[in-house]
Amino acid sequence: MGAVGIGGLAIGGSVLAACGDDEEDASGAKESIKAAWVYIGPPDDNGWTQEHDRGRLAAQAALGDRLETSFVPNIEFDAGTTETFQQLVDDGNDIIFANTEYAGLLTEVSDNAPDTKFCEINGHYYSDNLFPFYLAHETTAYQLGVAAGHLTENGRIGYIGAFPTATAFNDVNGLLLGARSVNPDATVETVLVSTFFDPQKAAQAANALLDAGVGFLFGVMDEPTFLQLSEEAGVWTGYWNLDFRSAAPTKYVSHFDLSEFGPFYTEQCQRVLDGTWVSQDEVWLLDTPIGDFGPNVPQDVQDAVLDVGAQLDSGELHVYEGPLNDNEGNQRLAAGETLDSLQAYAIDWPVEGVSGISPV
């Protein structure tokens, strides 16, 4: 009986494989494709993964019947992740998106699946079928820093981070340099919690920073627990992922607007449909504009932030402009030297004035 069952399964497998192949015409264009998303958290986390899932739904809405999407939530960095990606390849997905960097756990699969395309956020690996994308956000952090510099008396900013990575360095550096452009004594105090999604750890870190007396609290958490605690403590706060003023109705400053995911996902899927998808040899940067302001942010502060934003956009102002030291006192940028967003993607040091995080 076992043998019969396995024989039946093998036939089922070959029928499935045949379905996937017959749609492609000579130019490589396809009638319809399958795309899958692999998420680090749940799609209803009120934050990071929710924004990615909104992007998925936007691509679905834009491409209609020609795109079939699916997602796998709660995929952590462990040995099972490779099997998850492999299964998605075996299921005939044409393109797979990862909403965090899975590095070797993903490339182990992508290197052996040349017909499947991959896009990995924050990734550092390039191949014929995989390239990274990233949110250039040091400018957004700088603008929030300007707001914090205006709104706080003591210039002390708290930051809850996950890991000491370029993302975190760009957050804390942008915040600090923006705040210092207003208040030369501003500081950023960092707590790293080694996770993006753990409301309890985020709450502990938030309480520690609030008790220490910070005047503005920000973080890269995927969920908004720290916003609520900040509101209760009467401390200004902001969010990475989306407009979540409901968690901090009176003390909300602003957020990073992540609505570029939808257009990005749609474009990549469209390229696969058209047979024009090609890998990149440079990270694909997405814009991360600053979002709407909370109701209690004074108009002159809003104006100042938007003015700085315009200067950053036009290139007359740079986030990273020498002379700049790291927080161990080593000079990293000489006078007049600047870093652009692509260079900032590889940054591995915090600027002077940031504590709780060290150069790599």
Next chain:
Amino acid sequence: MTPLASIASAVLSVTPWRLERRLEVDAKRAALTRIGGAVGAMVVVGILLLLTGRNAFLIFWQALDAIFGRQRGIEGVALRGIPILMTALGVALSLRMKVWNIGSDGQFLMGALAAVGVGIHMDGPGWLVLILMAAAATLAGAAWILVPALARAYWDVNEIITTLLLNFVALQLVTWSALGFWRDKEAAVIQSTREVPFTLPGLPGANSVTIALLVPLAIAAVLWWVFRSTSIGYEIDIIGGNPRAAGFAGIAVRRRILIVMLFTGAIAGLGGMLQLSAPGAQAMNAGFSAQFGLSGFIVAALAGAAFWGVIGGGLFIASMFYAGIVLQTKGLSVYIIFAIYGVILTGIALGEIAARYRVVRRDSADESGTAAGQAASAPQGAGS
């Protein structure tokens, strides 16, 4: 009596039946009752899935297809199984003398960390580096249990607490290595150590399974032989049965406890080195062990510390985990999958009880059926 057996006994106390311990448990019954428990649990899972509006038949079909329908599934189970089997064998060895090593995850991690240390710093012929990596992993696993073993053997410090707590220390060390001293500066979000450039040779005909699979099988065979045919194994079983009696019989109980505990750590540590040959696992990060130590502990406890039972049970649980990963990609929620794991493990645990106990009517043991007779039987059941 295990906790679950105590619960079963308590539930039965309101019925006219009670649990009675069997004097002899033969291997065939032990295997059949566990398989029966697993099958029964899957029937329960199927009914629950159907009741909640899911197509249970399709889900089971997808799981079986994913595992047995292709070579990749079988290899996936083997890859998942190797670390679970290694930690389970270590735990099973210590359970033979009623020592509870809850720290196999930590020993596994420290073994892997030592192997990474050798692998990223040494240059030389691959076979030589791999042998040194294995040796370092074995020693590191043993070293990680050294303090709990000394404390247990010579000062009677409860090993459950000491071994458990060292898991967290090991995880912090791994995180530190990945964030700090061995960090791969190319990677960004996942902090990993640098990759070990050496890997074990593949099994003939396999795409990704290496000779690592043979190691737990060989260890199980050796342990089985030691406990069947040597006086050392016999002495360990006697210590497990009654350490005081073993002492009176002239067995060096404390030294045996120390050595056996070191061996359990060494096996788990070697498992850490073997895991470095799995796809995508050539570097270490905080997620290196997908709770392999915990899974191994469950396997060893459910297998009743029988070494071939550990192999069978470990591969079964590895298949279950592998199927769970596949089902997640088919849209089944991870929370439902965890619930399914729980029901199946409970089924096996009930099967384990069924192998060791039988249900008898209270008055069949005591023909008079008086209240006194029933009261007398209850503490006897609870105490066994």
